[in-house]
Amino acid sequence: LFAAVIKTATTVTHYSIPEEMEIGSVVANLAADLGLDVMSLNKRSMRLDVIANKKYLDVNKDTGELFIAEKVDRELLCNIKTSSCFLKMDVTIENPKRIFNIELEIVDINDNPPHFRRDTIHLDISESTSVGERFSLNNAVDPDFGSNSIKTYYLSESEHFSIEIQTGRDGSKFTDLILKKALDREEHAVHNLILTAVDGGVPARSGTASIIVRVLDTNDNAPQFDKDSYTINLMENSPIGSLVIKLNATDKDEGSNSEILYSFSLYTSEKTQSTFGLNPENGEIRVKEMINYEDFKIYNMEIIATDKGSNSLSGHCKITVVITDMNDNHPEISIKSFTSPVKEDIDVGTVIAVVSVSDKDSGENGQINVHISDKLPFKLKESSDYYYELVVSEPLDREKVPEYEITFTVTDRGTPPLSDNETMTLELLDVNDNVPQFPQLFYTIQVKENNAPGELLSSLTAHDPDLHENQYLVYFIIEKEIVNTSMSMLFSINPENGNLYALKTFDYEIEKEFLFHIEARDSGVPPLSSNVTVHVIIMDQNDNTPLIVSPWRAHGSVVEEKIPRSTDKGTLIAKVIAIDTDSVHNSRITYQFLQNTDATLFSLDQYNGEIRTMRMFSYRDSRHQRLVVIAKDNGEPSLSATVTIKLSTVETALKTYADMTEIPEYDIFSDLNLYLVIGLGSVSFLLLITILVTIVLKCQKPKPSKAGPPCRNSVISERNSTIADSTLVSNDAYWYSLFLAETRKGKLVVRQPVPKGSRYFVSSIPRSTGLTETSDSAASTLQVSI
Structure with a gap:
């Protein structure tokens, strides 16, 4: 923050520091600068004697360092703007006694922004002031020195004013406000300007003052009327004191320059001035005496508006008052015939009423106009002099408008017009012309x-x-x-x-x-x-319990299976398939073990029901395993069914013997041939089903039932079922799943239609003559409605 500069003289030692230096900052090492041995300072007493400034500096008696004891403000120490500011002090050392003179120069920094003595400067300038006129402004002050003091001034953007900066003998800057465009109070009464003073420090600092210029008015605008001329129609026999017109003249000036007086000009006749009175303060013209149309039909007058300025200005307007004849007789109307009620489907053009009109006045005042109230489906038709017929002009609709209030109005052509009216009510009778409507189609x-x-x-x-x-x-x-x-x-x-x-x-x-x-x-x-x-x-509601169709159980819910003891890890042991005749989520089935003899030996896929080995059998594993599987649907509440599978392991030799006795036909179930068989079987099955359903529908007689047969336009999904992965698939997909499950055990699955009763038989026939057991060798049959 500072650079200590030592200027060595014969008797005085000079130092230089910036103001606002941090407390504790070392200014210089006096011991080194004065040629003293630091080691001897403990034996020699050193003290700092600063005349009137001792509070700012102090000496470390152990090291001989001169340091800041309190922040130094150059503007407080040197209140007069000078080019230099010094602190002078003496350093005294005892044993032997020596005195050193020290001079410390305080270097100015830009720590003070410019500021104005007044934040707001008010100026009153007449709108008649000439362009180029100068107005002195209060200058800003900056306690900093040199380049850190005020450098220039700026004025906010204005089309009427600018500033000119002057430099005093002492180098201070001040400014004048100059009018560069004529002022117009009526256009802009107050000008708000911002004057900114900027110093020359780095970075620069600034201060602002607000200049409010109020434009003083001069009488430079003449009064003006709203219009140059007025034409007024006035009825004869108008009451005395009746208002003819209220004139309004305005003056853009202010104060007395805008106050107006009204008067008749010399061009206004005495007759007119005696007939009409003019209020000089508000410009009202009123009737002073009775007006007779036969005496004077037109009155002309000229009115002058004068302001109260020292050099008064004036404006004028012309008024023409036209006297009109008085219309004092009202026209009359009479209804001669009227038909009500009428049916809403009455023909267009039918006459509803006949009226007559009359007026005792003559000329324009005796001429009559006849009309009916707006927005009605009727019109007037003149039949003869002073007789009119009311006819239907548009189709009527009682549901929209059940009745009409028809008003006949007669108006003469007088000024002002006089009128009379008569009202009648027309009721509509309903006819059956509307079809019943449902809110929805x-x-x-x-x-x-x-x-x-x-x-x-x-x-x-x-x-x-x-x-x-x-x-x-x-x-x-x-x-x-x-x-x-x-x-x-x-x-x-x-x-x-x-x-x-x-x-x-x-x-x-x-x-x-x-x-x-x-x-x-x-x-x-x-x-x-x-x-x-x-x-x-x-x-759909969840009202059907899942039905387990694989593995098939001839009797009860227990299935016995035999598997080789050498079965590999991941081998498919059995596949549980359940179907649910409900729909959507109610038929989505998941599978879980309710009982598993060894949880580390078998796994069950919860979605497709496949039971696989998780590892190979060991000699410690029991030869008999019991698995209980539950199939649950996704309804609320959930329904379920269970199947028990008893597994018995046999030695590998038995499986080998079974493989040796397997008939060659088993080879047809290679991957490729399997897909071909499935495809051909599915097509054939669909064709057979179509033929059978057609024959049954043609031949079968309807049977009475409490619930009633299913409707033809019902969405019937009897051939749909949900299996394994809870996906809605066709009946053939179910047969395919069952086919795969049974053929893995070396069996053929056969579907046979049966007459009257269940829809199909499912027959599972062994395809191997090798290993035979009661549950495997005998053909198992399941009667299922699909």
Whole structure:
């Protein structure tokens, strides 16, 4: 922060430091500069004697260092602007006694911003001041010295003012405000300027002052009227004191220069001045005496507006008062005939009423205009002099406007016009011209299966804007048979309010949706009707327990299997397949072990039901393993089924013997041939199913049932089932999964249609004549409805 500069003289030692130096900062090492031995300072007493400045500096008696004891402010020490500022002191050393003179120069830094003695400078300048006029401004002050003091001034942007900077003999800067464009108080009454003083320090510091220039007014604007001339129509016999016109003249100046007096000019006749009075303060012209149209029809006058300035200015306007004849007779109207009520479907052009009009005045005051109230579907037709017919001009609609208030108004052409009116009420009778309307064209109603018979499904209410019997609605279900069952056997609608009820309990697995129409018919003559489409969707509930179809159990829920003891890790031991006739998430099945003899030996895939070995068998493992698998659906609450698999391990020789006795036909189930067999089998099966279903539908007689047969327009998913990975797949996919599971055990899976009863038999036949056991050798048959 400082650079100590030692200037050695014969008798005085000079040092230089910047002001505001930190307390504790070392200025110089006096012992070294004065040629003293530091080691002897302990034996010799050293003291600092600073006249009037001792508080700023001190000496370390151990090291002989001169340091700052308190911050030094050059502006406080040297209050007069000089080029140099010194602190003088003496250093005294005892034994032997020696005195040294020291001079410390304080170097100025830019630690003070410029500031104005007043933050705001007010100037009053007349708008008549000449361009180039100068106005002295208070200069700013900066206690810093030299380049750190004020360097220049800046003025905020202004089109009317600029500044000129002057330099005094002592080097100080001051400025004058110069008017560079003429002022106009009416355009801009106050000018706000900012004067900024900037010093020459690095970085520079600045201070600002606000200059408020108030422009003083001069009488340089003449009064002006709103208009140069006025034409006024005034009725004869206007009451004395009636206001003819209130003149308004304005003056852009202020104070007395804008105060105005009104007066008649010399060009205004005495007759006019005696007929009309003028208020000199507010410019009101009023009637002073009775006006007669037969005496004077037109009055001309000139009015002068004069301001109260020292050099007064004035403006003038001309007024023409036109006297008009008085219209003192009202026109009359009389209704001669009127028909009400009428039907809303009355023909356009039909005459509703006949009226007559009259007025006792003559000329313009006796001429009459006749009209009816706006926005009505009627018009007036003149039939003869002073007679008019009211006819229908547009089709009428009672539902939009049930009745009309028709007002006949007659107005003469006098000034001001006089008028009279007569009102009649036309009532419309309803006809059946509106079809019942439902709020929606299509209704979708969701019903949970297993609903209670008689349950309210929805309220289908239509609206008819007609009246009375034309408005009374009756609701019907449009009959439609579904598999020899009419809709009225499934649903019922209240004919009075449109409430729709279910007449039976629905089963999602049999009936998934119904589509029919409901008609709303009014009681008019002839009746009008409309219908709406209703889509009833049966919502699935979790009411079907999963059915385990693989591995097949001939009796009970226990399956016995034999596996070689040398089975490798990851070998598929069995595949549990369950199906659920529910839909969507209710049919998604997951598999878990309820019981596992050795949890480290077998694993179960929770999604596809595959049971695989987690490691090879060891001699410590039991030969008999018991696995209990539970298949749970995803419904709320969840339903489940279980299967028990008893595994018995056999020695490798038995498996080898089984492999030796396997018939060659097993080789057809290589990967490629397997896919071909599956493809051909699937196509053949679909064709066979199509033929069988067609024959059954043609030949089978309908059987009576409480629940009713499934509807034809229901979404029937009897061939759909959910297996393994909880994905909705076709019936053939299920057969394929079962086929893979059974063929891994060396069996053929055969599906056979059977007449009347279950849909198919599933036969599992052993394909090997080697190892035979009761559970494997005998053909197992499962009767499943798919």
